[in-house]
Amino acid sequence: MTDCVVCGGLLTGRQKKYCSAICQKQAGRAAWIAKVYGITLAEWDRILEEQGGGCGICERKPRTKPDGSEEVFHLDHEHAKGQAGPVRGILCPYCNTRLIGRLKDHTKAQRMADYLREPPATRALGRTVIAPGRPKVKRRPKRRQP
Structure with missing residues (x-):
């Protein structure tokens, strides 16, 4: 045997x-x-361990499916020459397709990070303005029909 x-x-x-x-x-x-x-599965596991066992961006751990198998995460890599490019890390499906996939390249990601760190409104006004938000609307209770 x-x-x-x-x-x-x-x-x-x-x-x-x-x-x-x-x-x-x-x-x-x-x-x-x-x-x-x-890469090998052992190297995949090392990358995942380096990231704390979850997505490299949102840190979410793979969920267990009803059949007992684990959710499959994506190996993120730069698309430098078509599909070829350096491996960056392991991402959950949402971060890979919705966040990284929509950015297309690292220059957009850098611009987004700069925008969040130093907002143009703060630079233009010289101060941080806190938006008060929408005023709460008082709702009248519905009348009951006799």
Whole structure:
């Protein structure tokens, strides 16, 4: 008898490489990450550990799905030459597609950070103005129909 190539579990019956669908899926994911990004699953885990186990931006941890599997986070990389570029970190799907994906390049991100650190209104007025917000509207209770 032989062992599973992923977890080392015992193979039974017609199983040739993997003891379960979970191991087969994990092996496919490892092959994909190696082919597309040039890193191993161990390196993926090191990056995630360096980030505190969560998204590199919002720090959210991967959620557990109802089937028991973990939510898949994205490996963020710079798109310097088409799809090729240096790996930056691991992001949750929201931060990767909605935040980083919409910025397109690092110059927009730098401008956004500068805007938040030194707002143009503060520079122009020479002081920080606190917006009072909208006044609360008193609502009349609905009349009950007889």
